[in-house]
Amino acid sequence: MKKRWLFEGLVVLILLVLAAFSLSTSHHQQAHYTLDHEKIVYNGGMLKNKFNGHGKLTLKNKDYYVGNFKDGQFSGHGTFKSHEKWQYRGNFTAGVPDGKGTLTTANKKNYRGVFKKGELVHAD
Numbered sequence: 001m002k003k004r005w006l007f008e009g010l011v012v013l014i015l016l017v018l019a020a021f022s023l024s025t026s027h028h029q030q031a032h033y034t035l036d037h038e039k040i041v042y043n044g045g046m047l048k049n050k051f052n053g054h055g056k057l058t059l060k061n062k063d064y065y066v067g068n069f070k071d072g073q074f075s076g077h078g079t080f081k082s083h084e085k086w087q088y089r090g091n092f093t094a095g096v097p098d099g100k101g102t103l104t105t106a107n108k109k110n111y112r113g114v115f116k117k118g119e120l121v122h123a124d
Contacts, residue, residue, distance in 0.1 A: 051069035052072075054068055067092070074096075098116060
């Protein structure tokens with residue numbers, strides 16, 4: 001009976017150690033990636049092999065995004081600047097403008113308001 005209790009306790013301890021190890025290996029780290037033959041460059045946070053946290057993504061055509069990422073997508077506050085001289089600064093969800101933000105055209109005209117799934121739905 002005592003041996004069985006000792007064996008079960010040891011098994012539980014091993015499982016707890018393995019669980020703690022698996023959770024600790026998915027820590028947030030800084031990374032530099034070049035993708036698609038250097039057409040895409042990323043510098044910023046990584047978690048579980050996805051862009052997470054603050055970072056900068058630059059495309060070959062000189063478009064770039066600086067801001068927060070979640071699970072590989074623009075998420076939270078950030079700025080996307082196009083090589084065609086327009087930009088969006090504000091909140092993103094799942095990679096698209098969503099929430100309060102400002103779209104500035106190439107002609108310097110500002111559209112400030114609330115965006116929903118990439119579209120301006122309420123102007124200030």
